Amino acid sequence: MVDITDIEAAAERIAGHVLRTPTLASPGLSALLGVPVTVKLELLQLGGSFKVRGAAAKLLTLTDAERAAGVVAVSGGNHAIGVAVMAGALGVAATVIMPRTAPVQAASAARAAGADVRLTEDMAGAFALMDQLQQTGMTLLHPFADPVVLAGQGTVGLELSDDAGELTDVLVSIGGGALISGVAVALHARRPDIRVWGVETVGAQAMTDALAAGGPVPTSLSSLVSTLSAPTVSQLTYDHVSTVVTEVLLVTDAEAVQGTLDLADHAKVWAEPAAGCLLPAARQVLARVGSDAKLGFVVCGGNATTADVFRWSR
Structure with missing residues:
Protein backbone atom coordinates (compact mmCIF):
# COMPACT_ATOMS: atom_id res chain seq x y z
CA MET A 1 0.00 0.00 0.00
CA VAL A 2 1.16 3.51 -0.84
CA ASP A 3 1.10 5.82 2.19
CA ILE A 4 1.07 9.56 2.75
CA THR A 5 4.87 9.78 2.88
CA ASP A 6 5.06 8.31 -0.64
CA ILE A 7 2.58 10.89 -1.90
CA GLU A 8 4.35 13.76 -0.17
CA ALA A 9 7.64 12.60 -1.70
CA ALA A 10 5.99 12.50 -5.14
CA ALA A 11 4.68 16.03 -4.61
CA GLU A 12 8.20 17.30 -3.89
CA ARG A 13 9.59 15.42 -6.91
CA ILE A 14 7.09 16.76 -9.44
CA ALA A 15 6.93 20.34 -8.13
CA GLY A 16 7.85 22.67 -10.95
CA HIS A 17 6.97 20.06 -13.59
CA VAL A 18 3.17 20.14 -13.19
CA LEU A 19 0.58 22.77 -12.28
CA ARG A 20 -1.13 23.25 -8.95
CA THR A 21 -4.66 23.35 -10.32
CA PRO A 22 -7.43 25.49 -8.81
CA THR A 23 -9.69 24.27 -6.02
CA LEU A 24 -12.81 26.45 -5.97
CA ALA A 25 -16.30 26.61 -4.55
CA SER A 26 -18.86 26.17 -7.35
CA PRO A 27 -21.94 28.31 -6.77
CA GLY A 28 -23.62 26.86 -9.85
CA LEU A 29 -23.21 23.23 -8.82
CA SER A 30 -24.12 24.09 -5.25
CA ALA A 31 -27.41 25.58 -6.46
CA LEU A 32 -28.04 22.62 -8.77
CA LEU A 33 -27.47 19.96 -6.10
CA GLY A 34 -28.68 21.91 -3.08
CA VAL A 35 -25.49 21.41 -1.02
CA PRO A 36 -22.07 23.12 -1.03
CA VAL A 37 -19.85 21.81 -3.84
CA THR A 38 -16.11 22.34 -4.26
CA VAL A 39 -14.35 21.45 -7.52
CA LYS A 40 -10.72 20.49 -8.05
CA LEU A 41 -10.17 21.60 -11.64
CA GLU A 42 -7.63 19.04 -12.79
CA LEU A 43 -8.90 19.47 -16.34
CA LEU A 44 -6.75 22.65 -16.35
CA GLN A 45 -3.61 20.55 -15.79
CA LEU A 46 -0.89 20.21 -18.44
CA GLY A 47 -2.22 17.82 -21.07
CA GLY A 48 -5.79 18.42 -19.94
CA SER A 49 -5.90 15.85 -17.13
CA PHE A 50 -4.26 14.61 -13.93
CA LYS A 51 -2.20 12.04 -15.83
CA LEU A 141 4.97 3.30 -17.62
CA HIS A 142 1.81 1.55 -16.51
CA PRO A 143 -1.26 3.74 -15.89
CA PHE A 144 -2.47 1.98 -12.72
CA ALA A 145 -0.22 -0.91 -11.66
CA ASP A 146 2.77 1.13 -10.50
CA PRO A 147 2.98 2.50 -6.94
CA VAL A 148 5.11 5.44 -8.09
CA VAL A 149 2.46 6.48 -10.61
CA LEU A 150 -0.26 5.99 -7.99
CA ALA A 151 1.60 8.22 -5.54
CA GLY A 152 1.93 10.88 -8.24
CA GLN A 153 -1.82 10.84 -8.88
CA GLY A 154 -2.34 11.10 -5.12
CA THR A 155 -0.86 14.60 -5.18
CA VAL A 156 -4.30 15.72 -6.42
CA GLY A 157 -5.63 14.70 -3.02
CA LEU A 158 -2.89 16.57 -1.16
CA GLU A 159 -3.76 19.80 -2.96
CA LEU A 160 -7.49 19.27 -2.45
CA SER A 161 -6.95 18.70 1.27
CA ASP A 162 -4.80 21.82 1.57
CA ASP A 163 -6.98 24.13 -0.51
CA ALA A 164 -10.61 23.12 0.11
CA GLY A 165 -12.88 24.21 2.91
CA GLU A 166 -14.93 21.72 4.88
CA LEU A 167 -15.81 18.54 2.95
CA THR A 168 -17.72 15.44 3.97
CA ASP A 169 -17.71 13.49 0.70
CA VAL A 170 -15.37 13.50 -2.29
CA LEU A 171 -16.22 11.89 -5.63
CA VAL A 172 -13.54 10.56 -7.97
CA SER A 173 -14.02 8.68 -11.23
CA ILE A 174 -12.30 5.32 -11.79
CA GLY A 175 -10.60 3.91 -14.86
CA GLY A 176 -7.83 1.64 -13.63
CA GLY A 177 -8.06 3.15 -10.17
CA ALA A 178 -4.75 4.93 -9.56
CA LEU A 179 -6.29 8.38 -9.16
CA ILE A 180 -8.92 7.42 -6.61
CA SER A 181 -6.42 5.22 -4.75
CA GLY A 182 -3.93 8.05 -4.34
CA VAL A 183 -6.55 10.68 -3.59
CA ALA A 184 -8.21 8.51 -0.96
CA VAL A 185 -4.90 7.77 0.80
CA ALA A 186 -3.99 11.46 0.85
CA LEU A 187 -7.40 12.63 2.04
CA HIS A 188 -7.72 10.01 4.77
CA ALA A 189 -4.26 10.91 6.07
CA ARG A 190 -5.09 14.61 6.24
CA ARG A 191 -8.87 14.47 6.87
CA PRO A 192 -9.68 11.05 8.35
CA ASP A 193 -13.47 11.50 8.47
CA ILE A 194 -13.95 12.20 4.75
CA ARG A 195 -15.83 9.63 2.70
CA VAL A 196 -14.38 8.97 -0.78
CA TRP A 197 -16.73 7.60 -3.44
CA GLY A 198 -15.66 6.06 -6.74
CA VAL A 199 -17.66 6.42 -9.94
CA GLU A 200 -17.69 4.19 -13.02
CA THR A 201 -19.92 3.96 -16.07
CA VAL A 202 -21.84 0.82 -16.97
CA GLY A 203 -19.65 -1.02 -19.46
CA ALA A 204 -16.45 0.42 -17.97
CA GLN A 205 -16.83 -1.10 -14.52
CA ALA A 206 -13.59 -2.92 -13.88
CA MET A 207 -13.45 -1.91 -10.20
CA THR A 208 -17.10 -2.76 -9.56
CA ASP A 209 -16.50 -6.20 -11.03
CA ALA A 210 -13.29 -6.64 -9.03
CA LEU A 211 -15.01 -5.75 -5.77
CA ALA A 212 -17.78 -8.25 -6.50
CA ALA A 213 -15.25 -10.98 -7.33
CA GLY A 214 -12.86 -10.29 -4.46
CA GLY A 215 -10.00 -9.29 -6.76
CA PRO A 216 -9.13 -8.11 -10.28
CA VAL A 217 -10.99 -9.87 -13.08
CA PRO A 218 -11.39 -9.14 -16.81
CA THR A 219 -14.39 -6.96 -17.55
CA SER A 220 -16.48 -6.59 -20.67
CA LEU A 221 -16.06 -3.13 -22.14
CA SER A 222 -18.98 -1.41 -23.86
CA SER A 223 -19.04 2.14 -22.47
CA LEU A 224 -18.41 5.07 -24.80
CA VAL A 225 -16.28 6.62 -22.05
CA SER A 226 -12.94 5.30 -23.31
CA THR A 227 -10.93 7.15 -20.68
CA LEU A 228 -12.54 4.95 -18.00
CA SER A 229 -12.34 1.73 -20.02
CA ALA A 230 -9.65 -0.36 -18.37
CA PRO A 231 -10.05 -4.09 -19.18
CA THR A 232 -9.20 -4.91 -15.56
CA VAL A 233 -7.90 -3.11 -12.50
CA SER A 234 -4.57 -4.00 -10.90
CA GLN A 235 -4.06 -5.81 -7.63
CA LEU A 236 -2.47 -2.58 -6.40
CA THR A 237 -5.52 -0.42 -7.08
CA TYR A 238 -7.95 -3.11 -5.94
CA ASP A 239 -6.16 -3.32 -2.61
CA HIS A 240 -6.36 0.44 -2.13
CA VAL A 241 -9.98 0.90 -3.23
CA SER A 242 -11.24 -2.05 -1.21
CA THR A 243 -9.54 -0.57 1.86
CA VAL A 244 -9.93 3.22 1.71
CA VAL A 245 -12.90 3.96 -0.60
CA THR A 246 -16.42 4.06 0.83
CA GLU A 247 -18.18 2.61 -2.22
CA VAL A 248 -18.00 2.52 -5.99
CA LEU A 249 -21.12 3.80 -7.78
CA LEU A 250 -22.30 3.08 -11.32
CA VAL A 251 -23.93 5.52 -13.74
CA THR A 252 -24.96 5.12 -17.37
CA ASP A 253 -23.21 6.61 -20.37
CA ALA A 254 -26.22 8.84 -20.96
CA GLU A 255 -26.01 10.15 -17.40
CA ALA A 256 -22.26 10.80 -17.76
CA VAL A 257 -22.76 12.74 -21.00
CA GLN A 258 -25.58 14.76 -19.48
CA GLY A 259 -23.28 15.42 -16.54
CA THR A 260 -20.73 16.90 -18.94
CA LEU A 261 -23.39 19.25 -20.29
CA ASP A 262 -24.52 20.11 -16.75
CA LEU A 263 -20.93 20.94 -15.77
CA ALA A 264 -20.78 23.31 -18.73
CA ASP A 265 -24.10 24.92 -17.90
CA HIS A 266 -23.72 25.18 -14.13
CA ALA A 267 -19.98 25.02 -13.33
CA LYS A 268 -18.88 26.84 -16.49
CA VAL A 269 -16.22 24.24 -17.32
CA TRP A 270 -15.92 21.93 -20.32
CA ALA A 271 -15.13 18.49 -18.94
CA GLU A 272 -15.22 15.02 -20.45
CA PRO A 273 -17.77 12.32 -19.58
CA ALA A 274 -15.19 10.70 -17.27
CA ALA A 275 -15.74 13.77 -15.10
CA GLY A 276 -19.37 14.33 -16.07
CA CYS A 277 -20.22 11.03 -14.40
CA LEU A 278 -19.60 12.65 -11.00
CA LEU A 279 -22.82 14.67 -11.15
CA PRO A 280 -25.31 11.79 -11.39
CA ALA A 281 -23.23 9.88 -8.84
CA ALA A 282 -23.45 12.86 -6.48
CA ARG A 283 -27.21 12.52 -6.47
CA GLN A 284 -26.79 8.90 -5.40
CA VAL A 285 -24.46 10.00 -2.59
CA LEU A 286 -26.88 12.66 -1.38
CA ALA A 287 -29.71 10.13 -1.30
CA ARG A 288 -27.58 8.05 1.07
CA VAL A 289 -25.89 10.61 3.32
CA GLY A 290 -28.47 13.41 3.40
CA SER A 291 -28.55 17.12 2.77
CA ASP A 292 -25.88 18.07 5.32
CA ALA A 293 -23.18 16.87 2.93
CA LYS A 294 -20.42 19.10 1.61
CA LEU A 295 -19.22 17.64 -1.67
CA GLY A 296 -15.89 17.71 -3.44
CA PHE A 297 -15.52 16.79 -7.13
CA VAL A 298 -12.19 15.85 -8.71
CA VAL A 299 -12.87 17.11 -12.24
CA CYS A 300 -10.26 14.82 -13.71
CA GLY A 301 -10.01 15.85 -17.36
CA GLY A 302 -11.33 17.89 -20.23
CA ASN A 303 -10.10 16.07 -23.33
CA ALA A 304 -13.37 15.68 -25.21
CA THR A 305 -14.42 17.91 -28.06
CA THR A 306 -17.76 19.64 -28.27
CA ALA A 307 -18.47 17.56 -31.39
CA ASP A 308 -17.82 14.33 -29.45
CA VAL A 309 -20.13 15.24 -26.60
CA PHE A 310 -22.94 16.56 -28.78
CA ARG A 311 -22.79 13.37 -30.87
CA TRP A 312 -22.93 11.20 -27.73
CA SER A 313 -25.84 13.22 -26.33
CA ARG A 314 -28.15 12.49 -29.26
Missing part, protein backbone atom coordinates in the same frame (compact mmCIF):
# COMPACT_ATOMS: atom_id res chain seq x y z
CA VAL A 52 0.96 14.14 -16.10
CA ARG A 53 1.37 13.88 -12.33
CA GLY A 54 1.90 10.14 -12.32
CA ALA A 55 3.94 10.29 -15.52
CA ALA A 56 6.25 12.91 -14.04
CA ALA A 57 6.58 11.01 -10.77
CA LYS A 58 7.67 7.87 -12.64
CA LEU A 59 9.86 9.48 -15.30
CA LEU A 60 11.83 11.41 -12.69
CA THR A 61 12.77 8.15 -10.94
CA LEU A 62 14.12 6.36 -14.02
CA THR A 63 17.76 5.38 -14.31
CA ASP A 64 19.83 6.56 -17.27
CA ALA A 65 19.47 3.11 -18.84
CA GLU A 66 15.70 3.11 -18.40
CA ARG A 67 15.45 6.58 -19.93
CA ALA A 68 17.65 5.56 -22.87
CA ALA A 69 15.41 2.54 -23.56
CA GLY A 70 12.38 4.80 -23.97
CA VAL A 71 9.04 4.32 -22.26
CA VAL A 72 5.91 2.51 -23.40
CA ALA A 73 2.41 3.16 -22.12
CA VAL A 74 -1.15 2.09 -22.92
CA SER A 75 -4.10 4.45 -22.70
CA GLY A 76 -7.72 5.11 -23.51
CA GLY A 77 -6.74 8.75 -24.06
CA ASN A 78 -5.48 10.84 -21.19
CA HIS A 79 -2.55 8.70 -20.01
CA ALA A 80 -1.20 8.82 -23.57
CA ILE A 81 -1.28 12.60 -23.55
CA GLY A 82 0.20 12.84 -20.06
CA VAL A 83 3.07 10.48 -20.84
CA ALA A 84 3.75 12.17 -24.17
CA VAL A 85 3.78 15.67 -22.67
CA MET A 86 5.99 14.80 -19.72
CA ALA A 87 8.34 12.50 -21.65
CA GLY A 88 8.78 15.23 -24.25
CA ALA A 89 9.54 17.79 -21.55
CA LEU A 90 12.14 15.49 -19.97
CA GLY A 91 13.73 14.34 -23.22
CA VAL A 92 12.59 10.70 -23.06
CA ALA A 93 11.33 8.84 -26.15
CA ALA A 94 7.77 7.61 -25.62
CA THR A 95 5.57 5.08 -27.40
CA VAL A 96 1.89 5.14 -26.49
CA ILE A 97 -0.62 2.50 -27.52
CA MET A 98 -4.30 3.33 -27.85
CA PRO A 99 -7.42 1.54 -29.08
CA ARG A 100 -8.99 2.95 -32.22
CA THR A 101 -12.02 3.89 -30.14
CA ALA A 102 -9.95 6.43 -28.18
CA PRO A 103 -10.73 10.09 -28.94
CA VAL A 104 -9.00 11.26 -32.12
CA GLN A 105 -8.04 14.43 -30.28
CA ALA A 106 -6.10 12.39 -27.71
CA ALA A 107 -4.05 10.57 -30.33
CA SER A 108 -3.36 13.84 -32.11
CA ALA A 109 -2.28 15.54 -28.89
CA ALA A 110 0.08 12.67 -28.03
CA ARG A 111 1.65 12.83 -31.50
CA ALA A 112 1.98 16.61 -31.25
CA ALA A 113 3.87 16.18 -27.98
CA GLY A 114 6.36 13.91 -29.76
CA ALA A 115 5.17 10.39 -28.90
CA ASP A 116 5.05 7.46 -31.29
CA VAL A 117 1.35 6.56 -31.27
CA ARG A 118 0.31 2.97 -32.09
CA LEU A 119 -3.37 2.12 -32.59
CA THR A 120 -4.93 -1.29 -31.91
CA GLU A 121 -8.40 -2.68 -32.52
CA ASP A 122 -9.39 -2.67 -28.85
CA MET A 123 -8.10 -2.05 -25.34
CA ALA A 124 -7.18 -5.70 -24.78
CA GLY A 125 -5.00 -5.54 -27.88
CA ALA A 126 -3.41 -2.34 -26.62
CA PHE A 127 -2.36 -4.00 -23.36
CA ALA A 128 -1.04 -7.03 -25.28
CA LEU A 129 1.13 -4.82 -27.50
CA MET A 130 2.36 -2.94 -24.44
CA ASP A 131 3.53 -6.22 -22.94
CA GLN A 132 5.31 -7.15 -26.18
CA LEU A 133 7.17 -3.85 -26.37
CA GLN A 134 8.16 -4.07 -22.73
CA GLN A 135 9.68 -7.47 -23.44
CA THR A 136 11.86 -5.91 -26.14
CA GLY A 137 13.50 -3.73 -23.49
CA MET A 138 11.35 -0.62 -23.35
CA THR A 139 10.56 0.82 -19.91
CA LEU A 140 6.95 0.32 -18.85
